[in-house]
Amino acid sequence: MNTLILQKEVQDFINQNESESSAKLALKKSPFEGITSSELATQIDGRQRCRKKIPLWAETANIYYPDKLNLEQCSSEKTAIFKATLIPENVTLIDITSGFGIDDFYFSKRAKKVISCEINPQLALISQYNAKQLQAKNIEVIASDGVDYIAKNKDLNIGYIYIDPSRRVAQQKVFMLSDCEPNIVSLQENFLQRAAHIMIKVAPLLDITAALSELNHVKQIYVISLQNDCKELLFIQERDFSGQPEITAVRIFGDKTQQFIFTQEEETEKVTSFSAPLRYLYEPDVCLTKAGAFKSITKAFDLKKLHQHTHLYSSEIYQEDFLGKIYEIIEVIPFSIFKKSKEKLRTNAVARNFPLKTEVLKKKFKIMDGGELHSFFTTDHTGELIVIHATRK
Structure with missing residues (x-):
């Protein structure tokens, strides 16, 4: 962490050049002694990234930005x-892999104390400095391995342990929790002796069923999407819990948050009804499909599915609380008739459970x-290929 970057004239330069290309700035000579052009570019790139991802950091004066990774x-x-x-209020939470500390800042809004462990001393220094800039006085940043810190502080009263294990080991991506670092699978029983709850954040590529085969005492699973992009899975373990975990699909879009709760057992027991497209068409948000709520939503929202392998649904009644995009159907055309048409079509075309991919369809039929x-180019409940024309609700 180069503290010269925090000088007023340097911060003014960063503010004035915030919209400039960081790549181009990195190639120019730095106007400041003791600060490289690469360091300036990193700060400007960081501000630009934070504008979209974590705007509070971009809006707060004198924030120090780490490397883009x-x-x-x-x-x-x-x-x-x-x-x-x-998390409940007034709990003590320890994050053993804190990174840049975004989660810890918001945990600190509810927790009595957040202990933020980061093994990278430079990143820990940056997080500690930024916590002060953000007035987060109940965050204690420790430049240490979080696993070692817990082992050495046996008298520490911990309510929650939070962990975001690395899915990249020896430059290779891994897909099982037991292969991540630290290995939460081998640590879980020890951790549950120290804290009543463990929260594990993992990438959406992780298979939920595979994770449940490795983890004990999982009480809740959250599948979190932002603007129809699945961002993360969250597993919450509770000491001595046994039974079926609840799965919550969380859809965050704009300033709204929707949730749908079910269990794998309920999903297995549900019977799906199929039908031809009705008045309204429903395209599930990615949080629902990743969570595996393919049948549960049919009962909850009184929907009919178009086909077993077509994850599109319909109804005669408008279900405005559905987690996903809703369309009003204009017409349904057999694909055999559509492909004979010479009319040029301008539309937002997509293939779902269809023998041709979207880009192939667009090119073949000159769709603009x-x-x-x-x-929607898809397959209906009888196996017929159809085209559904619709508009967004």
Whole structure:
């Protein structure tokens, strides 16, 4: 951490050049002694990234930004705000892999104390400095391995242990929790002796069923999406809990948050009804599909599915609380008739459970992108290929 960057004239330069290309600035000579052009570029790039991902940091004066990899790996502001609602007030939480500390800042809004462990001493220094700038007085940043810190502080009264294990080991991506660092699978029983709850944040590529085969005492699973992009999975373990965990699909879009709760057992027991497209068409948010709520939503929202392998649903009655995009159907055309048409079509076309991919369809039938029309090339409950033209509700 180069503290010269915090000088007023340097901060003024960063503010004045915030919209400039950081790549181009990195190639120019630095106007400040003791500060490289690369360091200036890192600060400007960091501010630009934070504007979109964690705007509070970009809006707060004199924030120090880390390398872009740390910003790419940190939580977004909106997902961090949601996660903070899952802990009780006045608890002591220890984050053993804190990184840039976004989650810890929002945990500190509810927790009595947050102990933020970061093994990278430079990143820990940056997080500690930024916590002061953000007036987060109940965060204690420790430049240490979080696992070692817990082992050495046996008298520490911990309510929650939070962990975001690294999915990249020896430059290779791993897909099982037991292969991540630190290995939460081998640590879980020890951790549950120290804290009543463990919260594990993992990437959405992780298979939920595979994770449940490795983890004990999982009480809740959250599948969190932001603007229809699945951002993370969150597993919450509770000491001595046994039974079916609740799965909550969380859809964050704009300033709204929707949740749908079910269990894998309920999903297995549900019977799906199929039908031809009705008045309204429903496209599930990615949080629902990743969570595996393919049948549960049919009962909850009184929907009919188009086909077993077509994850599109319909109804005669408008279900405004559905987690996903809702369309009003204009017409349904057999694909055999559509492909004979010579009319040029401007629409937002997409293929779902269809033998041709979206880009192939667009090219073959000269479909132009844009407009208010949405066209779904799909398969109905009888196995017939159809085209559904609809508009967004």
